Each structure stands twice: as C-alpha cells, then as structure tokens.
Amino acid sequence: MEIKIEGVVKQFPPDILALRNITITIPQGDFVYLVGPTGSGKTTLMRLITREVVPTKGRVLVGGTDLRKLGMTDLAYYRREIGVVFQDFRLLPHLTVYENLTFVQEAIGMPRDLIEERTNEILDKMGLWRRRFLYPEQLSGGEQQRLAIARATINCPSILLADEPTGNLDLQTAEEIMKILLSINATGTTLVVATHNQYIVDEFRQRVISLRGGRIIRDERKGRFEIDDDF
Numbered sequence: 001m002e003i004k005i006e007g008v009v010k011q012f013p014p015d016i017l018a019l020r021n022i023t024i025t026i027p028q029g030d031f032v033y034l035v036g037p038t039g040s041g042k043t044t045l046m047r048l049i050t051r052e053v054v055p056t057k058g059r060v061l062v063g064g065t066d067l068r069k070l071g072m073t074d075l076a077y078y079r080r081e082i083g084v085v086f087q088d089f090r091l092l093p094h095l096t097v098y099e100n101l102t103f104v105q106e107a108i109g110m111p112r113d114l115i116e117e118r119t120n121e122i123l124d125k126m127g128l129w130r131r132r133f134l135y136p137e138q139l140s141g142g143e144q145q146r147l148a149i150a151r152a153t154i155n156c157p158s159i160l161l162a163d164e165p166t167g168n169l170d171l172q173t174a175e176e177i178m179k180i181l182l183s184i185n186a187t188g189t190t191l192v193v194a195t196h197n198q199y200i201v202d203e204f205r206q207r208v209i210s211l212r213g214g215r216i217i218r219d220e221r222k223g224r225f226e227i228d229d230d231f
C-alpha cells in the first residue's frame with residue numbers, strides 16, 4: 001500500500017504546529033528513516049499513518065484510501081495492515097513470550113492450528129524458541145525488541161512503523177535489530193523507522209527524510225544522518 005501524505009498541517013491545541021505542510025510519497029516496499037531533533041514531528045508523522053492523529057489540514061492516503069474517511073470497522077481492518085514497534089517494547093508483562101505472540105493472532109480470529117504453526121515459525125526465526133516460556137522481564141533488551149518485532153509482524157502487515165526501535169539497545173544489539181528490520185523489508189513490507197541513531201542510519205543506508213520544526217528539510221535516497229550544527 002502506497003502512503004501518500006499531501007499538504008498535511010497538524011496543530012495541537014492551543015497553537016503547537018507539530019507538522020507544517022508535509023508532502024511525501026512512500027511506495028510499497030520502501031525503507032525510510034525519519035530523522036530530526038526532539039520535537040521535530042517524527043512521531044506525529046507516524047501517528048498520521050496509524051490514524052491516531054488526524055490532520056488539521058491536508059490528507060493522508062494509504063493504498064488510495066483517505067484515512068479520514070474510514071469508519072470504526074474499516075479503521076480496525078486498516079490497522080491490521082500496520083505493525084508498530086516502540087523503543088520501550090510495550091510487551092504484555094503478564095504473558096509469556098509465546099502468549100505475547102498468540103494473543104495478537106487470537107484477537108483477529110486466526111484458527112488455532114494456524115496460530116500454533118505461525119508462532120513456532122516466528123519464534124524460531126527470531127531466535128526466541130528457547131525463551132518461549134519466559135516472561136518479557138526475563139529477556140534481554142535485544143530479545144524483548146525481537147519479540148516486539150515478531151508480535152508486530154506475525155499478522156503480516158504491509159507497513160511496519162518503528163519509533164526509535166534501537167533507542168534502549170547497545171550498538172551490537174541495535175545492528176542485530178536493524179538486520180531483522182531489513183530482512184522484513186526485503187519481503188516487501190514498507191518500513192518507516194524514526195531514529196536518533198546516527199551510526200545505524202549511516203551504516204545501513206536507506207532513504208532519509210529529515211524533519212526540522214515540523215517541516216521536511218531533506219529527502220534523500222541512500223541518505224546520511226547529518227544533523228546541522230545549529231541545533
């Protein structure tokens with residue numbers, strides 16, 4: 001599903017302009033880093049795509065559908081197409097690794113035998129098989145993020161949004177997470193990754209959209225991190 005953001009302004013009350021006239025197209029299968037200082041609008045831009053944020057002006061089209069026009073039922077179906085990963089993992093603490101994965105499939109009415117098959121497959125792929133009966137707090141940061149990515153992708157979303165996915169991880173673990181995100185992208189999933197991690201952006205070169213004060217100041221294929229000195 002192509003993401004098209006057209007002339008979007010987002011104002012939060014009373015007068016915070018989080019996004020100012022944003023226009024971008026992200027084709028299906030793209031890999032995009034969103035970079036920029038704190039408060040530049042990265043998270044708000046991602047929340048446009050999940051429709052947690054509705055534009056003050058302009059529109060957001062995903063797969064040709066204007067998100068503003070989605071009713072409750074269609075929105076719920078639409079959101080199945082979007083996986084989300086956060087810096088703080090947001091796993092369910094009272095469920096095991098295995099249950100964190102089955103839970104999201106049960107929620108969309110997946111048949112039990114398929115749930116079991118897909119859960120085992122992804123546990124294996126993410127190197128979490130031996131951890132399957134542990135609880136999130138018993139995992140390392142990298143393992144928790146692998147589990148969060150597994151959970152976000154197990155229902156095969158078209159788009160994966162990752163907000164600072166390597167923020168709490170050391171460099172080696174961050175690299176490992178990036179390789180997983182790139183392998184997911186290689187299967188055709190669109191990736192949008194907001195990050196402050198210069199090393200990762202410069203090491204795994206992809207499209208870089210740079211925001212400053214709610215505006216896009218740069219949009220480059222195989223871009224670099226490059227934060228100006230005046231910020």
Ligand SMILES: Nc1ncnc2c1ncn2[C@@H]1O[C@H](COP(=O)(O)OP(=O)(O)OP(=O)(O)O)[C@@H](O)[C@H]1O
Pocket residue numbers: 012013016017018036037038039040041042043044045
């Ligand atoms: N729900 C909200 N209500 C009011 N203001 C908000 C809301 N969400 C975001 N903002 C403001 O919008 C601006 C952009 O915030 P946003 O979280 O998108 O920035 P960011 O680039 O993701 O920052 P960070 O790198 O710290 O995550 C900030 O000034 C923020 O305070």
